[in-house]
Amino acid sequence: MSAEPFVTGSEEAAGLAEELLAGLAAEVYPDAGRVVIVLQPGRLHEAALKLRDDKQLSFKYLSFAGGVDHKDRMEAIYILRSVNHSVVAELRAPLDRSLPVAPTVSDVWSTAGWHERETFDLLGIEYEGHPDLRRILTDAADGVHPLRKDSRPQRVKREEWRFEGIGAPRRLPGEEERINRS
Amino acid sequence: MQNEPDLRLEEMVLNMGPQHPSAHGVLRLVLHLDGEMIVSVDPSIGYLHRGFEKLAENRTYLQFFSMLSRLDYLAGFFMEWTYVRCIEGLMEIGPPPRAEYLRVIAGELNRIISHHMAIGDYLLNLGAVTPVLWTFRDREDVLDLLEMLTGQRMMYNYARVGGVRYDLPDGFEEQCRKFLRRFPVMIDEYEQLITGNEIFLARSLGMGVITAEQALDYGLSGPNLRASGVAMDLRRHDPYSAYPELDFDIPTGASGDSFDRYKCRIEELRQSVRIIEQALDALPGGPVNMRIPPMLRPPAGAIYRAVETGRGEWGNYLVSDGSLRPYRLKMRDSCFVALSTMPKILPGHNIADVVGIAGSLDLIMGAVDR
Secondary structure: OOOOOEOOOHHHHHHHHHHHOOOOEEEEEEEOOEEEEEEOHHHHHHHHHHHHHOOOOOOOEEEEEEEEEOOOOEEEEEEEEOOOEOOEEEEEEEEOOOOOEEEOOOOOOOOHHHHHHHHHHHHOOEEEOOOOOOOOOOOOOOOOOOOOOOOOOOOOOOOOOOOOOOOOOOOOOOHHHHHHHO | OOOOOOOOOOEEEEEEOOOOOOOOOOOEEEEEEEOOEEEEEEEEOOOOOOOHHHHHHOOOOOHHHHHHHHOOOOOOHHHHHHHHHHHHHHHOOOOOHHHHHHHHHHHHHHHHHHHHHHHHHHHHHOOOOHHHHHHHHHHHHHHHHHHHHHOOOOOOOOEEOOEEOOOOOOOHHHHHHHHHHHHHHHHHHHHHHOOOOHHHHHHHOOOOOOOHHHHHHOOOOOHHHHOOOOOOOHHHHOOOOOHHHOOOOOOOOOOOOHHHHHHHHHHHHHHHHHHHHHHHHOOOOOOOOOOOOOOOOOOOEEEEEEEEEOOEEEEEEEEEOOOOOOOEEEEEOHHHHHHHOHHHHOOOOEHHHHHHHHHHHOOOHHHHHO
16 A cells, blocks of 8 residues: 555546446535445445445545434434545435434444444444444433434432442332332 | 353453553453453443533534543644534635644644653553653653643643634744754653563564554554554545645554554654654744634535544544534544454453553543543
């Protein structure tokens, strides 16, 4: 790999990407210094493999996988960087907000594993096929995803710990009832 | 007593952290051990999660500004720089050339203190106390320079949309050049103390090897990526600010082990000195700021901008809906990514090497957890 990357304009790169993803991408256009590729979530995995393995574009580096909550829809976002060119691409897949499901790309770029865990934690996007989809940053209750636009910070009710002697199971007051109810 | 058939008697689970002196903050590693050997690792993060991305959505663009340097608190200027680049990109404005050069100077001084901390702490993790005292002694000089320039030692608030806050103060250039003359001698001293040390070599050569393919696959950046032999530096790869006009080398390693990561940082210190010298020589005149509306409303749209920090690619993905507040601000951090490689590289090492490898990756939990 050379230290002096060959600089391509985002217009030229958009042309190359459009050619490569003919029939897969719904829309390809340059915007604010990067190439935006809009596609359906079902075609994400195939497009990711093509972009990574293409000799010319060579998007071998995934900056991050994230998402945006647009109130009427969810969007899965992937920022890619070419190792040969000074080009940044953005993969954007619109998802159904009530049940946001996207295929995992953690088998294409290993780094996506943790980024997808984070997005699942904060936005609730489920990544199908992810080997280990657990929460990573927060310890929120099931179904609570803090970065969703309708999620409001909730005041946690503070209750004193009750000491019940050494060896006794420690629990918060009221916890017994909650466990019994469920 | 009945044993479950799949119970592995020889395996032990050890919780390292979250309160551990060499955890660089609050990092918890769940180690599965077979004797002294690591079988698998599960890093558990989020102990320092403050919800910056949500906080940004509830504040105006400028109100959020003062929180940025609390993310990677050792080199806070890079976070401010990335954020203002995003807003400037959406508003399609560019700062005056003098401001770009001042940003480069502040950024490179930040890279020096970031590497000071990385090298000193790494050696401290390995049990060597002297190097951290030496690097902290010189770090103090850089902090003095940054205090002159920005008014603060760590939480700078120096970048502004459309420029920087202050012009160079009287006497800064003189004191900075004095430091730049003296500092290469100090770097040689670090090398005499550390690089050839037999114990250091025994504990760093061949430790935590990451190949070039793995490094790209895991999205590593900064010295961690370059130590694996991939010459990818955003200052050259995705040029921004005044960097295209400045001459510097990109040091790379060959084997991608802890030693190469250390060596890359040492060489980058020398390159930072070169860059600051050139920036001071070529510093153009003119204003350092431009008039922008006090209530910023960047036009609707999305943008991604990244800056090469001391630890790698720090990126912001900013979505604006044309209102006073950011609609969504996603922050991409390189330490988060470096930490995610640990389950891959740690198995097979001895338990004593965990802190060494973690130190060589240079993790800052304030940036990992956001």
